[in-house]
Amino acid sequence: MLERLGFRRGRVVECIATTLGEHEPNAAPAGAYLLTPSTAVMKLHTRTRTFANLMQRGRVVLNITTDPLHFLRALVAKEELELGTTPSGMPYLRDALAYAELELLDVRTYTLRDELGESRVGVVRLRVEDIRVLAPPQGLSRGACAVVELAVELSRGRPPEERVLRVARRCLSAREMREVERLLRLARRT
Numbered sequence: 001m002l003e004r005l006g007f008r009r010g011r012v013v014e015c016i017a018t019t020l021g022e023h024e025p026n027a028a029p030a031g032a033y034l035l036t037p038s039t040a041v042m043k044l045h046t047r048t049r050t051f052a053n054l055m056q057r058g059r060v061v062l063n064i065t066t067d068p069l070h071f072l073r074a075l076v077a078k079e080e081l082e083l084g085t086t087p088s089g090m091p092y093l094r095d096a097l098a099y100a101e102l103e104l105l106d107v108r109t110y111t112l113r114d115e116l117g118e119s120r121v122g123v124v125r126l127r128v129e130d131i132r133v134l135a136p137p138q139g140l141s142r143g144a145c146a147v148v149e150l151a152v153e154l155s156r157g158r159p160p161e162e163r164v165l166r167v168a169r170r171c172l173s174a175r176e177m178r179e180v181e182r183l184l185r186l187a188r189r190t
């Protein structure tokens, strides 16, 4: 099932995870990987809203997208993402190519010690409840990969690397790049 969306054993798929809080929806970039054709694993910092919402509601939607702006917006301008509602009432990204809605099976937590210090991480096992394909596949751009890398650095509090920015400038359209720069400026202010 999940293989249809590009999940393979040993491969991390970067998604936009949408969840529902007490009242309001949330979107954030997050990786996920395949466990079996109908189960997946996410490793989430317990301080994220995504983790809290998932623990509270027991559900997450993994939105598949190749648009790198979705990753930047989900980090620094969540309100700019257009969300719809799945048949079960969960939020999903309207512009996604596809999404998988998953139900929480179980979670175990551990302490991660890395260059950012010490944090708690929840290893979450999930079962696929529904898969929807919304749009045709889109080609892979190095520019898109570069912007996803910039988003990862941003989420770790590090400034964008000049070499990665150069790849983005060379491989994205001028319009996309203007949008990337606007979102990076926004990130600097937050």
Ligand SMILES: Cc1cc2nc3c(=O)[nH]c(=O)nc-3n(C[C@H](O)[C@H](O)[C@H](O)COP(=O)(O)O)c2cc1C
Binding pocket: 014, 026, 027, 028, 029, 030, 031, 032, 042, 043, 044, 045, 047, 048, 049, 050, 051, 071, 075, 148, 151, 152, 153, 155
């Ligand atoms: C491409 C990408 C992948 C990410 N994957 C994860 C992940 O797997 N687990 C995690 O805890 N944070 C991950 N992050 C960082 C979170 O997106 C970030 O902490 C975010 O602010 C959490 O938002 P939230 O509090 O609204 O859930 C990732 C960031 C990016 C840009």
